[in-house]
Amino acid sequence: MAEKVIVIAESITVSELAETLNIPVTTLIGELFKNGIAATINQRIDFETAQIIVEELGLDVEIKKKEATVSVRQKHELSADAVERPPIVAVMGHVDHGKTSLLDAILKTKTVDGEAGGITQHISAYQTIRKDRTITLLDTPGHEAFAALRQHGAALTDVVIIVVAADDGVKPQTVEAIRFARSANAKIVVAINKIDKETANPQLVKTQLATEYDLNPEEWGGDVVMVEVSAKTGQNVDTLLDMVLLVSDLEELKADTDVSSEGLVIEAHMEQGRGSVVGLLVEQGVLKPGHFIVAGTAYGKVRTLLDFAGHPLKLAGPSTPVTVTGFKELPQFGDAFVIVKNEKEARQVSERARSEREKAAASTNVTGADLLKMMTQKRDSQELKVIVKADVQGSLTSVVDSLRLIDADGEVTVRIIGSGVGNISENDIR
Structure with a gap:
């Protein structure tokens, strides 16, 4: 997860992007030129090109696309008639740390068996009741290929439950989840899972989180709620939900119901x-x-x-x-x-x-396809043409983004020639 997040429209001028990234415009033009694109400061580049260039420059910046419907969304202050709403809770964690199993324990269901390799494929949303109060739960993907979905889950969220296996400790996607939660200004609750295992060491997990990521447990005088749980046995799962409600109460979550949805x-x-x-x-x-x-x-x-x-x-x-x-x-x-x-x-x-x-696409002088083509020609590499099909739009976005990041040491370049939601058809393979 990048330290800085910027939001741009479908296209942006070279000078505007340089200013947004806080880098000299000559650096940006130089990087484009290095990859075979001769651009001026007033030329427009598309969103995909901006993503590629940021990656090529090695900047710790994430670029998001501005919402197309942002102009019709009504921004308003909460009215005096605003009502209490359920907390929206994203459940995040490293692959195989028991994130979906924990949700199953909460919901008393069994969804993990139906997932490919035990990995959540797209955001799934649920609701549960605890002490006559509703909690909305988002099960976010735990595999690195689905980072875009996981990030969106955090952006929707009031509270993030970060699941860490007591026998495995903090891992890369744990760190990513922490950054997502912080960037979304969501409250963090840590669920230290798998405490039923003989090799469980919850104290080590707490030490890692406190010393390396400034997440200090309440029991150590900090302000982060950490609950030791077992998704397998159900131990302390209700306590975890109680803590989520407690943290949510401090935020006084409300919404208006008499406005346009x-x-x-x-x-x-x-x-x-x-x-x-x-x-x-x-x-x-x-x-x-x-x-x-x-x-x-x-x-x-x-x-x-x-x-x-x-x-x-x-x-x-x-x-x-x-x-x-x-x-x-x-x-x-x-x-x-x-x-x-x-x-x-x-x-x-x-x-x-x-x-x-x-209009943004038409006014764009340099597209991501142009840049990728020039980079491919420059590297004189072989090209692997790919058509991507997925079950839902969110998974499709994540897979396409992941394929675009593949670097096969310059020997093979992946080019996505088509993508869509649904089954593979005869037209796709002709």
Whole structure:
């Protein structure tokens, strides 16, 4: 996880990017030239090019894309009528540290067996009840290939439960989760898992977290709640939930329900017989069947509204994860959604977002494809053409991003010639 995060639109001028990165514009132009692109300070480069150049320069910076629907999202202060909302809790941790098993213990389910290699493939959202209070849980991917999803999970979150195996200690994705949580200004609760194992050493984990990452346990005079748990036996799982509620209470989490509903897309895929199936997390307002909805360039009318378990809902308030059908096309993972008055307005808003994206692309002088092509030619390497298919939009984004980072010592370059959500078709392999 990068120490600095910047947000840019679909395209940006060379001079603007240099200023944003706080580096001399000559350095940026030089890096482009080194990779076969002769650019001036006023030329526009696309989002992908900016990502590649930052990586080539070795900068500890992460670039995020500005939301296409940001112009229609209503930013407002909480009203006096704002109501208490459930905390949104992301569960993060290193692969095989028992993150999803802990969620299974909380929900009394068994989802880990259905995952490839025990690795969460995309963000899954659930709700549980503890002491008559609702907690919304986001199960975020634990494999490095899904860093983009994990980051988005943190950005949605009030509290992050960081799962650390008592017999394994702090690992790279543990550190990444800590940084994600801090960058999202989320409260951290540490679940030291697998204390049922003979080799468990929770004190060593606490020492690592305190001395190396400034996460000091409350019992040592610090301000970070750490709970020793066993997802396998269920030991202290209820205590962990109690601590999450306690930490949440200190934040006084509230949201307005009498405003237009808004939130974020957390999953999106096509399903035979149902069409576009989209997972949403409501942030404010109340979402209902029949609402006209826009997310990025996609729009539609909410046909069905289901809770995390697939049960029909008449409405969904703040902090509620839902699945909806009715979008005319798939929105992108991470798109913000808004509710509008009618289909005409929905179409206008989506067309405006599409126009903005197309305009940015048309005004771009240098694209990521251009840069990658020049870099490939420069290295005189072999090219591996790849078509990527995934079950949901979020996983697709993560896999594509990971493939673009592959460096095969200059011998082979991966070029993504197509990507999409759904099954592999005959057209894909022709």
